[in-house]
Amino acid sequence: MSSPPLQPAIEVTQLVKTFAGVTAVNGISFTVPRGEILGFLGPNGAGKSTTMRILTGYLPATSGQVSICGHPVASEPDAVKRRIGYMPENNPLPEDMRVSEYLYFRGRLKEVARSKLGSRIDEVLELCDLKRVRHKIIGKLSKGFRQRVGIAESVLAEPPVIIMDEPTIGLDPHQILIVRDLIASLRGRMTVLISSHILPEIEMTCDRVLIINQGRIVAQGTPADLRREVLGQSAYEVEAAGSLGSLAFLLGTIDPGLSVASEGPADSQGFRTITLKTLNAEDVGEAILRACLSEGMRVRALSRAHPTLEDVFLAATRRSWDAVAENPKSPHP
């Protein structure tokens, strides 16, 4: 590539997009360094697809700046289009073409040299495990195969930036696994921007996650950072039998913020689930266990609850909705 390697792959500054008075994207700014896999999360209508379309140059932005590998999308659309591989939502494919024909056509459109195209098509067919269906008609393929044809097509010209809008939608768990491995295999070589509703998916493949809601970024960072930042607490679950006694006091000596959040009903053997919460990020599991035992409680299990990305997502989007409700700024002019 002609651009210097230090420039970030994707740079978005104060991006705004309005459709007939409705603000779809409202002042989004983010940067993606080269070789990173960025997950784009958000509820329906949050502006994910709109942002991706603007990144590819398919939609013009209302205001703000977007550049791919240092090339602004608005003034150099051609340079940008040579550097991206884009797979839109629902993965549109022509129904009456064969897989290899389609890849050949797309390769020519993406300016892959005719002499290299044949071997490159073989490579991506191998990569996406499509060799068996290379002569089949796309309209007759199953959803999983079609999705993989879409992915093969987006990596065909070896672009430095790949943008995929919900690549795993409608796939079965086995196929999701294949697609996930495929995306993970691109790590380091290409910058990948994917959006998804399937949160474990994003958590496993992405280096960084960006949560947007109502056109604004509500949280960003690595999945671990997000957990700390958005939830800001860790929880422990203790399954124990016996009276609580002065446990609350003892817990206070371990960590002033530690408290009993809830207490479940006792089962037939007298054990119940006690949930403890703390704002401290350090692991105080051992201290809790000691405190319980010194109180004469019988402990069956102790675990630190790991908030999933799902909790983070719900907390982050709820937080942004609360902010909108408190400060009612109508999106309509």
Added chain:
Amino acid sequence: MKHFLTILSHEVRMLLVSPNTYIAAVLFLSLMGFIFTGILEQYSKAVQDVSPASVFFELYWLPVFFMVPLMTAKCLAEERRLGTIETLLTTPVTTT
């Protein structure tokens, strides 16, 4: 007009594999045939000044007027319906 030839060859190939093209061709050719027999019948009744071919090609635009939009509109509509226009416009093709 970059990649005009790539897209043209793609579209022509797509037309050749589609049965609609052949139906349209049969309709077009039979219509032209009827027009031509009509002209020949006129000529067999009386001597005319101009040749039958020039009369035929003067009328040629009329069926073409309907045929061309019929075939090209389908191409565009199909691209839009399937959403492939989005993938097409995000490659380095230009419309001007």
